[in-house]
Amino acid sequence: METARFLLSRFAQSLFALLCIVTITFFLARLAPGGPFLDEKKIPEHLVEQMKRNYGFDKPLPVQYATYLGRLARGDLGPSLGNKGFTVNEVIAEGFPVSFMLGICGLVIALAIGIPAGVFAAAKRNTIVDYALMALAMIGICLPTFVIAPLLGEIFALELGWFDVALWQNSSAWILGSVTLGLYYSAYIARLTRGSMLDVLSQDFIRTAKAKGVPPLAVLFKHAFRGGITPVVAFLGPALAGLIGGSFVVETVFGLPGLGQHFIKAATNRDYWLINGTVTVFAVLILVMNFLVDVLQAWLDPRTRAAR
């Protein structure tokens, strides 16, 4: 009963947040100067007028907004103005699997590197190992993806020839893309894990366990790990959403046809429906992820469960 009410209220909150995001995006996109029909070679005025009529941009904004919401409720995101001949649904459906694969693999890499590094650093607190690991993580955070990505390409594709440097079909470039994303996030995760592991390790029940003679490794993994990992789990939601939607740089550097490029291109092309569509999908992604993370966290930490 409690759980059902909790889920329902979270769902209602998410829906409201989504409506706000959709509305703000719709009007913000229209406020931007220029428009989708502006080109370096000017399109004659009478044709621009006709194009506006064809797309319904001649109607008052509130009317357009209402029709848009109606369409959105039916899951129709409209035509893309920049990719003529494709609907926004099609554009997103083509880009999403690419971004999803990049994101998931990136996340796996991030966790596989970040968590052990963080745990290890916490266990060897204030030793050279700790400092070295955290220095590496700091470098990882400071080095932007647009530096790491070309570097990886230059080394592992062009020098060593292990991967392809670009393209999607029959190409291994996406692995380098995932690694770039993974490395970047692994640095965050390492620092996060270290911090929370230190918190947990300084608590009484750990001291008790140690006093009782539980071997150090067992203390670390059996007693401390579950508590220490909670903030990382909380971070997973936004991280995965960010990995899937925010891989613009990686997509550009490795020429991958993911969603990230559409975010930027839609905005520069003033492709109104694609702007709204990508933002909506991204918003839904974040909301769903956060929701899942809440549930997962409750499962990991009995206290949060009880508090509700």
Place this chain on the structure above:
Amino acid sequence: MLRPRTDRTGQGRLLRLTLSSLLLLILLPLASCRQESRVERATREKILLLGNGAEPKALDPHLVSSVGDANILRALFEGLVINHPESDTLHEPGVAERWEPNADFSEWRFFLRTNAKWSNGDPVTAHDFTYAYHRILHPEMAAPYASMLYFLKNAEAFNRGEIKDFAEVGVKAVGDHELVCTLDNPAPFFPDVVKHTTWLPVHRGTIEKFGKMTDNYTEWQKPGNHVGNGPFQLAEWRINAHVKARPNPHYWDAANVKLKGIDFYPIESPFTEEKAFRNGLIHLSYSMPESLIESYRKQENSPLRIETYNGSYFYRCNVTQSPTDNADFRRALAWAIDREVIVKYVTRGGQTPAYAFTPPSEEGYHPPQVVGYDLEKARDYLKKAGYTSGKDVPEFVIIINTLEAHKNIAMAIQDMWKKNLGIEKVRIENQEWKVYQQTVLDMRYDVARAGWIGDYVDPQTFLGMWVTKDSNNNTGWSNADYDRLLRESSRLSDPAARLAKLAEAEAVLLDGMPVLPLYWYTRVYLLHPDVRNWHPLLLDNHPYKHIGLVPSEKGGPQ
């Protein structure tokens, strides 16, 4: 008891699957350790791998406007006249076997070959062309580039909706194999015009199978539905990934098509493209980072190509507000720019310094010599404009769209004006692409960066825009003499006299100086030695049916 066990086996399977796929991920690239690069294999299979800049906007000839789109359409469709592989001024017969103008070049008859076929086997007839021109000019179609057909009599009026009956437009099919184009004015260069993608035919049955004639969004452009009449047909189209064209078995000249396919890759970043080329992923790049030109120049057998391109880079001056409303002031600005320095040290792509607006062409157009780099003259003009020194010039702004290259040029010019004329208060303002376009359109600027790529090889495509109130003028400049000269030139049927008249008009333009010409474009790209019959072309419209792929001897790039 049952549940944990199935759980465990499920987990085990998942674990094994993950592990093995991870292993595969690591081993796969190692195992296939490139005995043969992608390009080598493609050469063997005769598939041209082509970097094509941006994702195509559409594969419907009536909806597109960009160079990359046209590159794909040239593979999928064939017009009346097609580009010659080696020259911009020569023509190759396309669907039309031959063509002839009347005495004053105002009526053109195209005689269509009888063996031309669509990719579904239907014959290509003159009616396909009239249908296509009806469609692109139809007001409801709102085709962005419809104005390219305004050469036809009454085409503009029909496009504006002032004439309802398409029969009044100057294009007629006489039987199935003769097309007659009646023009508003003589146009000796008309075969050049019809090479443009806007003049391609479309297949009526296919378009109307998926919607109305004027529907912009239908499924007809998709692979499987798309019907064209070019040497290739559409096989695959994945957004931002690739467009694949494979041979059209019904193409009339299929026996002479050397390639077995073309893959177009929309790689937007020139840096990524250059790496893809170096990695052996593409035969040909669309562009090239300026910063790498020098190192490529030094290579032996360098794949670097620098070729003249039919475009002009210039600054617009707003002649409706101070200080750029003063013609002498604009002249002072123009004479104080050292264009040699700009192309040599700033752009570095082998561009030609421009002392006129229209690039010179081999067909015999020689732009007048009016502007130059002369500080004495520049300072004289500044005095004539009423400034005793550059310090008195009020602040004005150069607007550029955000791009490193534009910024560097603007900074060089800002510096030249300061050093040469003493003008201190010049600001440079970055604007996002669409914002910049809106600013220029609304004429809320003093000086604005601009570029213009000609649609065909004739000064008309450059000079037409400076006529009073032309929608691309955007400077407020208007000159009765100029308008008159352009009008007169359009009535001349003698090509030489016409070009002389246009040069006269350009002299008026350069004297009025609403534009500061800076340089004429080059196209800088990388070309793999396996690609055959790829010659420098001013318009860069290469007819794919002549392009071949032959493995070159060792010593290519890498």
